[in-house]
Amino acid sequence: MPQITVTTRSGEKHVLEAAVNQTLMEVIRDSSIDGMDAICGGCCSCATCHIYVDPDFVDQLPPVSEDEEILLDGSNHRKPEVSRLSCQIRVSDSLNGLVLQIAPED
């Protein structure tokens, strides 16, 4: 099972086991970590699942869709290259070891 290291807004690090094909949002939301509201449930309409992905993994992620782009653009905390919506990324074996940080709340 791929492992993902998540840093919370308060700086705590958690290593989570992630099932292949779950979204990163689901992995975080279903853990004991606070701070992932995911209000829309993964429909790509709220941006409350905003994360920063370790730059080493950016190339392994699916491209940003038009809807994701619009939502990320509306965030005051968007960072070039590393900002993503965690509900738009599915876990795969190639993401084993992924490191990410939950972005500040807008």
Ligand code: FES
């Ligand atoms: S959970 Fe709403 S956009 Fe990701």
